[in-house]
Amino acid sequence: MRTRRVTQREIARIAGVSQATVSAVLNGSTSATVRIPPATRERVQRALEQARYVADPAARRLAGLGNKILGVFTYEPAMSVETVDFYGPLLTGIEESAERLGCDLLFLTASPVVGGRRRLLDRRTRFRLADGCLLLGQDMDEQEVAELVAEGYPCVAVGRREEPSIPYVGVDYGALTLELLTRARALGHRRATYLHADRQTPSALDRVEALGRATAGGVLDVRTEIVTDDDLERAARDAAGRGETLVLCENAFTAARVGSALVDDDTVSVAALGETEGHAVAGRQVSGFRLPRTRMAHEALTLLHRIIDGEAAPAKRHRLLPGRVEPGETLRAADGASR
Amino acid sequence: MRTRRVTQREIARIAGVSQATVSAVLNGSTSATVRIPPATRERVQRALEQARYVADPAARRLAGLGNKILGVFTYEPAMSVETVDFYGPLLTGIEESAERLGCDLLFLTASPVVGGRRRLLDRRTRFRLADGCLLLGQDMDEQEVAELVAEGYPCVAVGRREEPSIPYVGVDYGALTLELLTRARALGHRRATYLHADRQTPSALDRVEALGRATAGGVLDVRTEIVTDDDLERAARDAAGRGETLVLCENAFTAARVGSALVDDDTVSVAALGETEGHAVAGRQVSGFRLPRTRMAHEALTLLHRIIDGEAAPAKRHRLLPGRVEPGETLRAADGASR
DNA sequence: CTGAAAGCGCTTACAG
DNA sequence: CTGAAAGCGCTTACAG
Known part of the structure; x- marks a missing residue:
């Protein structure tokens, strides 16, 4: 379970500095006062490279930083044989956007299904690991989501929602x-x-x-x-x-x-x-x-990212995208003529 | 960013016990010595329910526990329009298995692409948040993966690998x-x-x-x-x-x-x-x-879960599944007859 | 310019 | 039976 890892302390030891200095080098010295001389910086960088340091995301998260992890909560399975047809284009957009934004995706597949749908607010739900969460699926408990939003947790629903506090990107049905x-x-x-x-x-x-x-x-x-x-x-x-x-x-x-x-x-x-x-x-x-599903996913993830960064004005948190009518062949002239 | 959260300390205050006691109640008192009387236990449970306590996965992880999060690393995008055809059935199996195992899935979409493929061992890679990692894609750097395995990090590749230390589930081509x-x-x-x-x-x-x-x-x-x-x-x-x-x-x-x-x-x-x-x-x-892709995903995730739990004997870490020949219609009799 | 210290929320021996 | 304490790896004021 426990894997032996390279920590900042170890890097500090190698570079002959304190662990805090390593952290400062890594984080581009946020504190205005911290100005590390190039020589030290280089020494630390070398140690970092050499030891292949990778920050522990759990520790970063615990220390209050964002993790660049976006949660994806689906009220029903998204990749199943039955639903992949519909969700596929959404997933395409989600993956593309996540890559572009430099974020990982946490699919909350473990959340227990209670009464036919997944419960978001369950003791076992790990969405809090994510900086924010995308919510997919019709059968959403808006009250539950509203609570989360009220707590300040960034969420975006795919599909219009009634509850005005819930940000969404939907289609203009x-x-x-x-x-x-x-x-x-x-x-x-x-x-x-x-x-x-x-x-x-x-x-x-x-x-x-x-x-x-x-x-x-x-x-x-x-x-x-x-x-x-x-x-x-x-x-x-x-x-x-x-x-x-x-x-x-x-x-x-x-x-x-x-x-x-x-x-x-x-x-x-x-x-x-x-x-x-x-x-x-x-x-x-x-x-x-024809619903612009890939684009919906793009817009939803982008909106989520903005909310996480505190950039999205509340007024811009609701968005309906236009779709397109597919004429198809089953809607024919009323007199039965072929068109 | 920071969301106001219910912590064990708060529960402890409500229930009038110490934070450690809350932890003990939550974790079913692992320490044999800890036997909390039903009355206290109930009081804590009530506080837990009432305040809708949800454990912080980052803290759990940091404290050394597993998170029931499985990483999915793809060397190329898995849900793109071009690749979803092939990866779709794999994703189906991955999602189903994750749900069955009670695990969430971390798709490492953020790992930077260097030289045409994603780098696993990059400073920004967050796979360590996951208890283990599934590796998908042909163009895998086996050396890199072998290092990870040597460190004790649980990995399973989908597709056969040469490097004998890498566990895999593949198809018998x-x-x-x-x-x-x-x-x-x-x-x-x-x-x-x-x-x-x-x-x-x-x-x-x-x-x-x-x-x-x-x-x-x-x-x-x-x-x-x-x-x-x-x-x-x-x-x-x-x-x-x-x-x-x-x-x-x-x-x-x-x-x-x-x-x-x-x-x-x-x-x-x-x-x-x-x-x-x-x-x-x-x-x-x-x-x-016809390759049994959904089943491959099932087997791979199950194997990964076993390795994480320390149950998989090294001998059982390599598996080739049988596929099926699809006769199709482009392989015809050599004399050009239709069959 | 850099180190010591507190704190994030949790688990886990270890004392009472 | 339950609490106080150390520690997981990190960030961030705060002292030197």
């Missing part, structure tokens, strides 16, 4: 939803149903709210219906039965299922109000969104 | 290569060329060595040729010109390029001596290997 509906209207659609699960996450609310505005504004008349997974196909067929020409779904997975169920009904279009990359029904790209 | 050649022979092939870069990594050596054995053993007569990237297509056409019926490549990328160059020559087969998942030429799955 409202604008995307409106854009997709406008497109649908141009294709001749007038009535649609939105099938969604009963979840109260901020992005889920953003979608529903945008649908409400679209309906009120006369863009498209959208009925919303909460359905369980088992009822999805039934609900989609009911919508078709009522003469609605478009079924909107919460994500690409449910859109693909609905698309399959209605595959031989050319009069009903399907679209997802979420990322649809790589999702197709009968070879047709599912219509929906 | 030799056996896979032989199996693929045996298959080629059954398909009527007699002469082949192996096009490869001039790299001396252990797995590259394993392949060449297996090809030598196959040639000596009369399985297949394999010429080997070192080529640069620019020369690949030319070398492949030369092989075809010499009447060889099979071009072997080092990896799926070069195999795909060779396959494209020879796409209208039905008499020459192509195969890669590496993972070919997701690689195709003109819609044909590239013939090659």
Whole structure:
């Protein structure tokens, strides 16, 4: 367990100076008074090189310094076979940014899963080792995060949050939803149903709210219906039965299922109000969104870094990035024409 | 930077005991002599709960305890768009295992890149915060790693290593290569060329060595040729010109390029001596290997954990896992028949 | 210009 | 049974 290590004391002995002097050389003499003569400095540097000194991050941390370690807390596994599709581009951005910022990444995979999601504030959680923490996942306990923020611990969520104290970088689902509906209207659609699960996450609310505005504004008349997974196909067929020409779904997975169920009904279009990359029904790209996930990760890590350095004005701690509507092939003209 | 935190001292004050007693309660009284009466214990526990105490990992580490943090050092970026294809399954296994073992993961993304690869033993490297470290990537400085091992720092490489002191979990490229050649022979092939870069990594050596054995053993007569990237297509056409019926490549990328160059020559087969998942030429799955990457990660992390716990007998620190030959569609019968 | 000292939060013998 | 003390390796005022 204990590995024999080179410490500042040892370097000091070699160089014939005090341990504090070694520290001063290493840290570029922060204290204005400390001005070490080049000769001494060189002697210490040589000893440092020769003995391959590496500072103990635990000791630095304990002594109050930043460690350049950024925590990554995911409320569900990020690299699993099921989720890597979605998280992959986020991880890409996270790794790139961390490298650019010269930071290491602490993935908090050990935090125990209680009631289906990881607990952030658990006795065993080691996020405090990190200078700050990135939070990924829909199912976040905002209260818990807010406490952390109130304590002064730097956090950034990926995805919009309701709790105003929580910094975040998210995607503008409202604008995307409106854009997709406008497109649908141009294709001749007038009535649609939105099938969604009963979840109260901020992005889920953003979608529903945008649908409400679209309906009120006369863009498209959208009925919303909460359905369980088992009822999805039934609900989609009911919508078709009522003469609605478009079924909107919460994500690409449910859109693909609905698309399959209605595959031989050319009069009903399907679209997802979420990322649809790589999702197709009968070879047709599912219509929906393209979310700038790599860029989100970049922006989130950069924001986190700024907050840690005390540079981010509170006003700049909330950011919604624009996405792009993916026209796809499952949103067709309302009369069933191919476009 | 500094976040106001609940310490053992504060808990001690609340519970009316000494700080050492709090530590004893937390650590299940290791010292045989310490037997805290249930009443005191409960009082401390309550204070712990109430104040939401979380131990400072830096302090624990400094005091000589393990942190249940496993380092992951990659000699090239693992989550980049280019590499995530290969590393993805490894990351999946790493995350799963870490979760199962109750460990966090420290990705050493900050280590500076010097001369094209990350330096492990650099003053800024923070791997010592981790209880041990997983090493990923071909281009590893074995000498450097051996030093670390000699110091007693627990390390496991993913991929075979020459340096006998370095523990590793790899894939049996030799056996896979032989199996693929045996298959080629059954398909009527007699002469082949192996096009490869001039790299001396252990797995590259394993392949060449297996090809030598196959040639000596009369399985297949394999010429080997070192080529640069620019020369690949030319070398492949030369092989075809010499009447060889099979071009072997080092990896799926070069195999795909060779396959494209020879796409209208039905008499020459192509195969890669590496993972070919997701690689195709003109819609044909590239013939090659399937490597158990997720399982490798599992085994590697488990081995690392054992070494950290001092449980792994040195004899069990080297492990080659079997892979599987992927028949694919670019290795066809030597006479050009479709199979 | 440089050293001695206190302190970061924890563990672990060692005394009472 | 529980507290006082030393020590892990570092930083940072504060004395010389």
